[in-house]
Amino acid sequence: MDDEILVISSKLIDNQLSGGTTHIITKEEIQRYPGESLPQIISKLPGVEFKNLYGTGFGSYENIDIRGFADTAKSNTLIMLNGQKLSNIDLSFVDFLTIPINSVQRIEVIKGNSASVLYGGNATAGAVNIITDQLLSFEDNYLFSSAFGSYGQFEGFVGGTQSFDSFSITGNSNYIVSDGYRRNNGLRQKNGNLEINGSF
Structure with missing residues (x-):
């Protein structure tokens, strides 16, 4: 078969x-x-x-x-x-x-x-x-940003990479809020990601 x-x-x-x-x-x-x-x-x-x-x-x-x-x-x-x-x-x-x-x-x-x-x-x-983003090096870097839009939209972002001897840790998080363009339809959400890269 x-x-x-x-x-x-x-x-x-x-x-x-x-x-x-x-x-x-x-x-x-x-x-x-x-x-x-x-x-x-x-x-x-x-x-x-x-x-x-x-x-x-x-x-x-x-x-x-x-x-x-x-x-x-x-x-x-x-x-x-x-x-x-x-x-x-x-x-x-x-x-x-x-x-x-x-x-x-x-x-x-x-x-x-x-x-x-x-x-x-x-x-x-x-x-x-x-x-x-795919990290190809172990350089430290950090980023902070914010964005605004219509209907009370706001997004805050923080992320970065911290390197150690043989590996690095990358993380990012954002907070999003919006009133929405329809009544009683607001949005609140938090997100986060964590990534570890290295040679073991």
Whole structure:
């Protein structure tokens, strides 16, 4: 009896070989839009829209729609973080608030059905791969920032890297608050990440 083997690639293919189009949003481009969420920044690409379900902003309950799939966008647009799927099997929304924008190095967006060949299901419209900063050295660095937006939106961010003899610890945390543009629909959320790099 032959066993079925499923192989999923995690590498972007060249535009010339792709059945779609690949866009790269760099860190410099992301920094041009302080106070905007990741879906809002991604939606600046042609053929990409974002929709906010509850009107809270900052990426909470926001959906990315590639090539006009409308209500079925979340089941046809794959969202990944460093190549790992974030899109839930129950097709619920990806919480972009858990990814601090300051920690994003670049965003890779594939538009077209080539994404389903690369990553499998839930990528018929395309795929979004959010790449965070990968530390290649043990240099100490620290970052503090804040952003303001409409409807009482505020985001505070603190992050940094502390190096030791053979390893380094990187952490970041953000606090987000928004009144929302609908009544009685405010948002309060805290997020944090911790990463250890080294040679053992």
